[in-house]
Amino acid sequence: MTSTGAGAAAIVVDDIRKSYGDLKAVDGVSFTVGHGEFFGILGPNGAGKTTALEIMEGLREPDSGSVRLLGESPFPRKPALLPRIGVQLQASAFFDRLTAREQLETFSALYGVGAGRVDEMLELVGLTEKAGTREDKLSGGQRQRLSIACALAHDPDVVFLDEPTAALDPQARRNLWDVLRVIRERGKTIVYTTHYLDEAEILCDRVAIMDQGRVLAMDTPTALVRGLDAPTRITLERGTLTAADAAGLPGADEVGEDEQSLVLTTRTPAPLLAALAERGTLDGLQVRTATLEDVFLQLTGREYRA
Ligand SMILES: Nc1ncnc2c1ncn2[C@@H]1O[C@H](COP(=O)(O)OP(=O)(O)OP(=O)(O)O)[C@@H](O)[C@H]1O
Numbered sequence: 005m006t007s008t009g010a011g012a013a014a015i016v017v018d019d020i021r022k023s024y025g026d027l028k029a030v031d032g033v034s035f036t037v038g039h040g041e042f043f044g045i046l047g048p049n050g051a052g053k054t055t056a057l058e059i060m061e062g063l064r065e066p067d068s069g070s071v072r073l074l075g076e077s078p079f080p081r082k083p084a085l086l087p088r089i090g091v092q093l094q095a096s097a098f099f100d101r102l103t104a105r106e107q108l109e110t111f112s113a114l115y116g117v118g119a120g121r122v123d124e125m126l127e128l129v130g131l132t133e134k135a136g137t138r139e140d141k142l143s144g145g146q147r148q149r150l151s152i153a154c155a156l157a158h159d160p161d162v163v164f165l166d167e168p169t170a171a172l173d174p175q176a177r178r179n180l181w182d183v184l185r186v187i188r189e190r191g192k193t194i195v196y197t198t199h200y201l202d203e204a205e206i207l208c209d210r211v212a213i214m215d216q217g218r219v220l221a222m223d224t225p226t227a228l229v230r231g232l233d234a235p236t237r238i239t240l241e242r243g244t245l246t247a248a249d250a251a252g253l254p255g256a257d258e259v260g261e262d263e264q265s266l267v268l269t270t271r272t273p274a275p276l277l278a279a280l281a282e283r284g285t286l287d288g289l290q291v292r293t294a295t296l297e298d299v300f301l302q303l304t305g306r307e308y309r310a
Contacts, residue, residue, distance in 0.1 A: 012075070014039045014162055014193040015060060020069035022055050029055040030066070031217030037195060039161075042188045044204040045197045046296070047214035048310055053197040054166055056214070060195065061091050061164050074162065087115065090160035092151050092168060098139045104150050105135040108157055115158035125153040129183050145176025149183060156187065163187060165196040169203060181207060199310035201296040205229075213300060220303040225296055232302055234294035238268040238276065241288040245280075253279045 015037040022030040030052045037043045045053045058064040060071050062078025062085070073089065076082050098107055108122045126132045129149035134142060142150065148168055155163055168184070169177045177200075184207055188194055198204050204211050205225040212222040221228055235257065240250075242265050250268055251259045255276035258269040270276045273291065280286060300308040 012039075013037060013072075014041070014074060015195065016072040017056070017060060018070045018072075020056065020059050020066040020071065022052075022059060022064065022066050028217045030059065032069075033212075033214070033217075033219050034069075035212055035219065035222055037193060039193055040188075040191050042184070042194045042207060042209045043196075044208035044211040045195065045214060046199070046201055046204050046211050048199055048308065050216075051214040052217040053199075053214055057164055057166055057195065057197055061089065063091075087158055088161045090155035090158070090163040092155040092163070092165045098147075098151070098154075101138060101140075103136050103138050104131050104142065104146075107139055107150060108153055111154040111157040117158045121157060121159065125156055128156070128186060129153045130179065143176070145172045145179060148172060148176075148180060152180075152183060152187075156192075160192070162193040162195070165194065167197050167199070169198060169200060177203065201300065201308060201310075205296050211296070213296070213303065215300075215304055221299065228296060228299045229294050232294050232298055234298055235269045235271050236273040236294075237292045238270065238273065238280070239290040239292070240266045240268070240280070240285055242266055244285045244287070245283065255279070 013036040017033060017035050020030055020033050021028070033056055045056060047053055055064065059066045060073065060078065062073065062081050065079050071078055073085060076085050078085060099110055102110060104126065105122060108125055109119045112119050112122060126135050129152055131146060131149055131153065134146060139147060139150065152165065152168060169180050172180065181203065184194065208225060210222065210224050211228070212219045214220065242261065242263070245266060247259050247261050247266060250256055250266055253276055255270045255272040256268050257271060260267040268276065280289065297308045
C-alpha cells in the first residue's frame, strides 16, 4: 500500500464528462482502480477511452465530474504527483537521433532520477541488445517497448498506457504482454486502453467496457463472461461421431452439423468432454466458450468491431 493508506483506491473517477461540440466523448463515467490493479478500458474506436484516460492523467480537464489520483486531483497538473505517475508517450515524442539507452537516460534526467535504472529498464522491456540502436531504427514493437520503459524510468506507482499494443504484429503483441505482466508483478497500478478484447481478457484484473462515451459493464473478465450464461460449443470433425450418437451423450443440449463439422452445444462441458474422450473423439476437437466479444454483443446488440 502506498501513502494514500491501506484500502484506499489508487484512482477514483466520479461521473466525468467531456464533450467536443455536440459530441459527448465521455458521458458520465465512474469507476475506482485499486492499488496494484491492472485495469483495462476497452471499446471500439471512438468509444471515449483516450479522452477518459487523458482526464485521469490530468492532461485534459473534464467538463464536469472529478478524478482523485493517489489522493490528489490530477488537473491542473500537480508537480507532487508527477514522480508517482508514468504516462506512456507516443513514439513520436522520442528525442531525435538518440539511441534507446540515450532516450532512457534523457527521460531519467528529466525526472531528476539517476541513470541507475536504465540497464534494468532495457532488460525489463527486452531491449538490452538494442541499447545502442537509434530509436528510428527500431521496429514498431521495440519502439512501443522503449516508450513503456521511458514511462517507468522514474519508478512510478501508477502507469497509464494508451493502446500500447495497437498496430503490432501478433508476436510483438505477445512480447509486450510479457512486459505488462512483469510490470504488474512489480506491484504497479496499470490503467491501459485497448480495442483488443481478447488481450484484455487475458491481461486485466478488471475491465470497463466503453461505447459511445459510457461504461456499459465493468467487472473481472471472468465474471462478465460468466454473467452471460452462454453455452460452450464443442466442434468435432465430421465423421468422428454421428449426430444421433452425439445427441445421446451426457450434457449434449443441441447438435448441429455442417459439411465439415459436428457442433455440440452444452452448459455442462465436463461430462460431455469425458464422454467424448471415452469414445476416442478428441482429435481435432475444438472448444469455444463465450468471450468478451460476446459480452459486447449482448450489451450493444452489435458485433464487436475494433
Ligand atoms: N480534441 C478533439 N476534438 C474533437 N473531437 C474529439 C477530440 N478528441 C476526441 N474527439 C472525438 O471524441 C470521441 C472519443 O474519442 P477518443 O479518442 O476518446 O476515443 P477512443 O475510444 O480512444 O478511440 P480510439 O480507439 O480511436 O483512439 C471520438 O468520436 C473522437 O472523434
